[in-house]
Amino acid sequence: MLIGYARVSTDDQNLDLQRDALQAVGCERIFEDMVSGARADRTGLATLMSMLRAGDTVVIWRLDRLGRSLKNLIELVERLEAAKVGLRSLQENIDTTSSGGKLVFHLFGALAEFERNLIRERTQAGLRAARARGRMGGRPKRLDPAKLALALKLHRERNHTVEEICKMMGISKSTLYNYLDKADSDGGRVA
Template sequence: MLIGYARVSTDDQNLDLQRDALKSVGCERIFEDTMSGANADRVGLAELMNVLRVGDTVVVWRLDRLGRSLKNLIQLVDCLETAKVGLRSLQENIDTNSSGGRLVFHLFGALAEFEHNLVRERTQAGLVAARARGRMGGRPKRLNPTKRALALKLHHERNHTIEEICKMMDISKSTLYNYLDKADSDVTGIA
């Protein structure tokens, strides 16, 4: 059975073009979502996945209507393949029921993994280069070492409340508690 899936990103967009295309190729049912693809809770897609049976084919107008990203699309296709369900994209003219369609998807997957590895390698190389120049990364400390020591001293003297210390230092309670925890772990030798 051909089962359609259509999605638009916003309420002001219209599903008519996708509906018409899916009906014209013979989709017996069409599931729809009207929300961003970045939203993981797509009710229409979840319903679609629940009704699929072996031998069904999911039909989409374009691949970007199904997956939030290439990685997500490949994961969905893997789920469909495991369930022995095909995928057909009308605009890209891809059908995973054919050996050529499966090949295209395996190439997409390999390219996505390659790109992910390149990004990771460049990120690691950049971090190594920054460390070699003395930059450690991360968010800068809210207080310089002198003010941090003063905040700790004020806390240990017990003459001021946490709120008063935070107000004097212009920091949040969580920042002060982080400094206190760090000072305690440095004293006890726990890293």
Template sequence: MILGYARISTDDQNLDLQRDALLKAGCERVFEDTASGSKTERTGLAALLASLRKGDTVVIWRLDRLGRSLKDLIGLVERLDATGVGLRSVQENIDTVSIGGRLVFHLFGALAEFERNLIRERTQAGLSAARARGRKGGRKTRLDPAKREVALRLYRERKHTIAEICRMMGVGRSTLYNYITEADSRVLESA
């Protein structure tokens, strides 16, 4: 079967252009979503994927209508390929059933991996440079040492609830628990 998938991001947009192009491309059924590409839950796409059988072809108007990102698109194409389903894009004239179409997707995948590695390298270089200048990553501490001791004393006195201590000190529960854990570990180390 030849199945189509169309997606628009907002209710203000119209599916007619995509729907017409998919029907012209020979789609027997068109699955549709009105959802941002960044949304992971797309019921039309889920229904399409659930109905696919080996030998089917999914037709889309443009590649950006299918995947939320290049990585997501490549993952979907690999999933389709693993189940014996082809993908055809009307605007880009790409067909993964052909050798040339598969080559294009492998190139996309290689470029995406290259980009991820570049970003990782830049991030590591930036962190190393910051460390060399004496900068330390992470959030700044919420309480100075004196206020931290007050919070710990209030906790150990057991006269106030955790919520009350957090409210008095202006910190969240996880911050207070982190201070408690840190203080307890210092006590164990010194023992």
């Protein structure tokens, strides 16, 4: 059974072009979403995925109508393959029910993985270069060593509540508790 899926990002856009193309190729049912592709909660897509049977083929107008990203698209196709369901994209002329279509899709997957690995390698190299120049990553500390020592001293003396200490230092309770935990684990030393 050919089952169509159509999506537009906003209410201003129109599904007619996609609907017409999906009906023209013989889709018996068409599921639709009017929501950004970046949203994971697409009810039309969820309903479509829940009712698929082995041997069905999902037909889309273009690949970008189905997945939020190449990674997401590949994950969806893997789910379809596991359920023995094909995918056909009209604009890109890809049909995963054929050997050539599967090859093209696997090439997309390999390229996406290669790109992720390159990004990871560049990020790691950039972090190493920054550390070599003395720059450390992460969020800057809220309290300088003098204020931290004062906050720890006020807490140990027990003359002020946690709320009062936080207000004086301009920090949240969780930040104070993180500093207290760190001081406890460091044997009371101020870093």
